[in-house]
Amino acid sequence: MHHDQVRPYPVVGLVGNPNSGKSSLFNLLTGLRQRIGNFPGVTVEKKSGTLQIDDLPPVELVDFPGAYSCYPTSLDERLVVQELTNPAGDLFPDAILYVADITKLDKHLLLFTQLRDLDLPMILVLNMADMVETSGLQVDVTELSRRLAVPVVSVSAREGRGVAELKQAIGDLLRDPAAFRPEEPFYEPGVLARDVLADLRRELPARNDYHALLLTHHASWLKHVPEKTRHLVQEARVKNKFHSLRAQVDETMTRYDTFEPIVKATVHHAGDTNSFSDRIDGVLTHHLVGPVIFVALMLFLFQALFAWSGWPMDGIEWFFATLGEGIRDYLPAGWLADLAVDGIIAGLGGVLVFVPQIALLFFFITILEEVGYMARAAYLFDSLMQKFGLNGRSVVALISGHACAIPAIMSTRTIANWKERLLTILVTPLTSCSARIPVYVILISFAVPDDSFLGFGYQGLAFAGLYFLGIASAMFSALIFKLILKTEERSFLMLEMPDYRSPVWRNVGITVWQKVKTFIVEAGKIILLISIVLWGLSSYGPPAKMAEAEASAAIIVQENGLSGDDAADVYAGEKLEASYAGHIGKFIEPVIRPLGYDWKIGIALFTSFAAREVFVGTMATIYSVGSAGDDELRIRDRMAEEINPVTGEPVYNQATAWSLLVFYVFAMMCMSTLAVTKRETGGWKWPIIQFTFMTTLAYVSAMAVYQVLA
Amino acid sequence: MPFPRSTAASNFAAGMSGTIDRFTNENLAGKLLDIGVRPGSRLRLVRRGPFGGSWYVKIDRHCVALRQQELACIMIK
Numbered sequence: 001m002h003h004d005q006v007r008p009y010p011v012v013g014l015v016g017n018p019n020s021g022k023s024s025l026f027n028l029l030t031g032l033r034q035r036i037g038n039f040p041g042v043t044v045e046k047k048s049g050t051l052q053i054d055d056l057p058p059v060e061l062v063d064f065p066g067a068y069s070c071y072p073t074s075l076d077e078r079l080v081v082q083e084l085t086n087p088a089g090d091l092f093p094d095a096i097l098y099v100a101d102i103t104k105l106d107k108h109l110l111l112f113t114q115l116r117d118l119d120l121p122m123i124l125v126l127n128m129a130d131m132v133e134t135s136g137l138q139v140d141v142t143e144l145s146r147r148l149a150v151p152v153v154s155v156s157a158r159e160g161r162g163v164a165e166l167k168q169a170i171g172d173l174l175r176d177p178a179a180f181r182p183e184e185p186f187y188e189p190g191v192l193a194r195d196v197l198a199d200l201r202r203e204l205p206a207r208n209d210y211h212a213l214l215l216t217h218h219a220s221w222l223k224h225v226p227e228k229t230r231h232l233v234q235e236a237r238v239k240n241k242f243h244s245l246r247a248q249v250d251e252t253m254t255r256y257d258t259f260e261p262i263v264k265a266t267v268h269h270a271g272d273t274n275s276f277s278d279r280i281d282g283v284l285t286h287h288l289v290g291p292v293i294f295v296a297l298m299l300f301l302f303q304a305l306f307a308w309s310g311w312p313m314d315g316i317e318w319f320f321a322t323l324g325e326g327i328r329d330y331l332p333a334g335w336l337a338d339l340a341v342d343g344i345i346a347g348l349g350g351v352l353v354f355v356p357q358i359a360l361l362f363f364f365i366t367i368l369e370e371v372g373y374m375a376r377a378a379y380l381f382d383s384l385m386q387k388f389g390l391n392g393r394s395v396v397a398l399i400s401g402h403a404c405a406i407p408a409i410m411s412t413r414t415i416a417n418w419k420e421r422l423l424t425i426l427v428t429p430l431t432s433c434s435a436r437i438p439v440y441v442i443l444i445s446f447a448v449p450d451d452s453f454l455g456f457g458y459q460g461l462a463f464a465g466l467y468f469l470g471i472a473s474a475m476f477s478a479l480i481f482k483l484i485l486k487t488e489e490r491s492f493l494m495l496e497m498p499d500y501r502s503p504v505w506r507n508v509g510i511t512v513w514q515k516v517k518t519f520i521v522e523a524g525k526i527i528l529l530i531s532i533v534l535w536g537l538s539s540y541g542p543p544a545k546m547a548e549a550e551a552s553a554a555i556i557v558q559e560n561g562l563s564g565d566d567a568a569d570v571y572a573g574e575k576l577e578a579s580y581a582g583h584i585g586k587f588i589e590p591v592i593r594p595l596g597y598d599w600k601i602g603i604a605l606f607t608s609f610a611a612r613e614v615f616v617g618t619m620a621t622i623y624s625v626g627s628a629g630d631d632e633l634r635i636r637d638r639m640a641e642e643i644n645p646v647t648g649e650p651v652y653n654q655a656t657a658w659s660l661l662v663f664y665v666f667a668m669m670c671m672s673t674l675a676v677t678k679r680e681t682g683g684w685k686w687p688i689i690q691f692t693f694m695t696t697l698a699y700v701s702a703m704a705v706y707q708v709l710a
Numbered sequence: 711m712p713f714p715r716s717t718a719a720s721n722f723a724a725g726m727s728g729t730i731d732r733f734t735n736e737n738l739a740g741k742l743l744d745i746g747v748r749p750g751s752r753l754r755l756v757r758r759g760p761f762g763g764s765w766y767v768k769i770d771r772h773c774v775a776l777r778q779q780e781l782a783c784i785m786i787k
Contacts, residue, residue, distance in 0.1 A: 068744035068745055069743075069744045071740055071744065073741055073744075104746075104772065106746065106770070107745070107746030107772070110743075110744070110746075245736040245737060245739075245740055246736060248740045249733075249736060249739050249740055249743060252740070252743040252744070252748075253743070253748065253749070256743075256748055269771070277773070281756075281766070281773070285757065285759075285766055286757070287757065287758060287759060287760040288760070290760060291760050375775070378775070379759055379764060379766065379775035380759060380760055381760075381761075382759065382763065382764045382775065382777070383759055383760070383761035383762055383763030383764050384760070384761045386763065387761075392764070392775070490737060490738075492738075492741060492777075492780070493764055493775055493776060493777045493780065494741055494742065494745055494774065494775070494776060494777075494780060495774060495775040496745055496772070496773075496774055497766075497773040497774060497775060499773075
């Protein structure tokens, strides 16, 4: 691949081990000019951004997932090998920035030498150069560059040092990539691979021997290898008794032997550098104190989440209520004003009101991740998780699930064992995500008296109880799936625990911004659409029925001498019953009656299956308090007045409220989560199973709760 | 092949250390090598995790978490 000229859209890949600070560097180089998509054909998140260097055409910088070697054990790692062994692919980079942690060069050079042997123009980026001064580490960059035969640039992504030199080096490389190609490989395929390669070398579309070797190892799962070649490889492997694992171990050991002397000659450690992390870990990973601190940390986190998100949420609600009133004053009364205020504004407000909580939760979780605590949490709970068929890494997903199941499910990609990963995906949506919060807030006041015992508010305790119910049901469901599903695949812990570091605030900020943006765009689209459709369904109905409803409302108003708001409420109520939404509610009423719900709750339940946060907005529309925005208290007052016409009792009594709460804890009411499950598991089978088990669990439990309490 | 007098790391108690000699399971060996655990590395069992089963291990200067059965395939000399 010689280029006489710079390609019009050069692609530069950012590759490195997990915890090498690769993403920090990516954030530093691209800032907010990042695009998030998926790698073709897989669901691994692809981050790319544009980099402008002098007069060169804009460079596309692709942030590849972290990988340890060309012998992948997780989906993330597979992707790196897949793209870097496919010279015909769109993402095949013109050059690679290989990021290595300066303090872990003895490990991080393994993948470096492998990629170098694939004949890719490379720059070695030594990250965390700030450690050189603080820890007394010394690196002879010139010598390292000479021995590895690549340009070496030291940067500090944390402090933003070395960027200019790095850009300079990328520019030089893109202008003359041929000059940056390796002269000799670090490793020649050994005895174990010689025979099989002799057979295959001509057949395989390989750039060199090492490329051919990797294709031989991985042909069975590499997507760009055609079926015919796959068969050829398989036959040759059998014929020559090629033992993939043995060859891998042999290669890895040989590589370590090759670069270890280079590291020894160029990197000098001054004494034991990790004593700070060690001392913290003495406490945080202590077998008794560690779990206690973890639980305390989580309690603090959720407490802060509610305490700190209160006023921005009030602010957002106030803003949309005011905006709605403003629009009502401005537009002439009629369907347009109703659609704008009750449909669109109420829907938008319903989405944006979650932003403070989601932002805060991601803020905390990103900090825990950045600091290095998440790996410790995975270590602490691995043994416990294994009893439930999960992996220590599942802890990360189960914590993140309390913000939103979607990124939580995506975080399971680091779990190498398919069964453990699948179980984590299946049960994560049972943890109480932030979309359930407003539903809980409204219903708890009907379920639990506003009293306290020994200073603990009953409602607060009930809230905590619902969260506990969610996590307990997740663990219990995992246990059941563990017993049903069988697998022979080996499970790993083998988790690196990076040194503790203070968080890089740029990374935290960018992550929170990206998650919030995704939430607003993705969830927003659905909620807005549903709000508009729901508004239509509840405002219109079969014309004859609607006319009838209007007439009967007029009679009630006249008989009771009502006027103003009261009269309007009567009209709205009668019309809702006659509307299409009313028909849907009545249609499902027989199914939900054993749970203690009437047809109005039925409408809310029905719409909640798209996204559970729609509940509040639907309640607002149903009880025609839409003009007050999503003011939970207003809706709550209106709900409290609702009387069952048959029994004369309040509709929202304790039994119904608890039944609804339990239903919302368990039910799979989020289309986006199902879509992510489908993508991550590669088919409809698992999302259907997930939907069925969660919703059945919800139905049966809610019925049991109602029948016991009623 | 002569067997040196080596013992599996899983037989160690917290605080004990030694030099890694070889691995007895190829499947785990590949993955262990990837994360930088290799023959010649110094291994020290720092502490046992809660609920049993996992260990906080120091390999040279780096910290990793390993399960009991992962330690069982690491021979120490």
